[in-house]
Amino acid sequence: MANNRDLILLESVKTHRSRLRAAFLFGELDERRTASDNLKRAIGSVVLGAVICAACVGVSFVTKTMSDQAVARTPQPASTQSENR
Template sequence: MAEEQDRVLVEGARIQRMRLAAALLFGRIDERRTVNDNMRRLMGSLIVAAIVCAGCVGVSYVSKVLADQAAQSSSVGSAPATGRQEAS
């Protein structure tokens, strides 16, 4: 039981030293946590969303162009000849 209390005390002292060292190196906790962290996430999300949207638009455009070309080539092959017919 005494060893467990000693272990808890040593662990608490170690954590306190780590916190003091971090405060000395990086400043207070409210100074370290800035709005920029969330702005980076927001900007990254917007960039990813824009890339996904551009990909969807590109795929849609390419599929429409290919469908138009397929329809055009099938209509050219099945269209009746419009050449001059000689009157009898």
């Protein structure tokens, strides 16, 4: 019986500390649960998506430019077709 009370007390202290920590880090409950949180997440997601797209386009551009330069550097074999006239 005494052991059960101790566990209940320890769990309530743990819960209380986690709530205090959350309030300290993120503000009061009214401030934390606003509609602007979802708006911030949406804007952040759009910005992150734009950065990822820009990185993909940049990598593609650099890869194509490097391959074009490699093709331009290789000597083209002279065509030895005979002219039939």
